[in-house]
Amino acid sequence: MNDKAIMIYRIDGENGVRSQNGRDAWALAELLRAGKKGCTPINNPAPRWSAYIHNLRKDGLSIETITENHGGQFQGTHARYVLHTPLEIRMSKGVNIGETA
Numbered sequence: 001m002n003d004k005a006i007m008i009y010r011i012d013g014e015n016g017v018r019s020q021n022g023r024d025a026w027a028l029a030e031l032l033r034a035g036k037k038g039c040t041p042i043n044n045p046a047p048r049w050s051a052y053i054h055n056l057r058k059d060g061l062s063i064e065t066i067t068e069n070h071g072g073q074f075q076g077t078h079a080r081y082v083l084h085t086p087l088e089i090r091m092s093k094g095v096n097i098g099e100t101a
Contacts, residue, residue, distance in 0.1 A: 005029075005094035011060065012086040018059055027052035029095035031063065031083040038082035042070065053081055061085045 007025040010017050020028050023046065030044045041049045053063055062084040067077050089097065 006091070007089065007093075007095060008091040009087045009089050012088060017090055020056065020059070023048070024052050024055045025092075026095050028056060028061075028083075029092065029097050031056075031081060032087070032089075032097050034082075036082065038064070038066065038080045040068070040078050040080045042078055049079065049081070061087075 004021075005023075005025040006019060006021045007028055008017050008019045009028075019025075027046065027049065030039050033039075034044075046052070053065070057063055064082040064084060066080040066082065068080050069075075069077055
């Protein structure tokens, strides 16, 4: 992830643009790439997923949290985050949106 990551977008049906930068922009790009299957901190490692999601929600994005069980040596639960807000990306720098699922 690039420290100068930025994403400028418009929520479908709204006027004006919004932006995210840094790790929030990275998290938004990961959510966009994951599509309907969503993404998890297990498959998309980052130190503060819950904080990124909190910041994106404060900006008006609808992101579902699904609690899932996982096994292994450290059994427990983890979150799967799914973006439900349709967006039009205006500009993306330092993050790879790539193909969306």
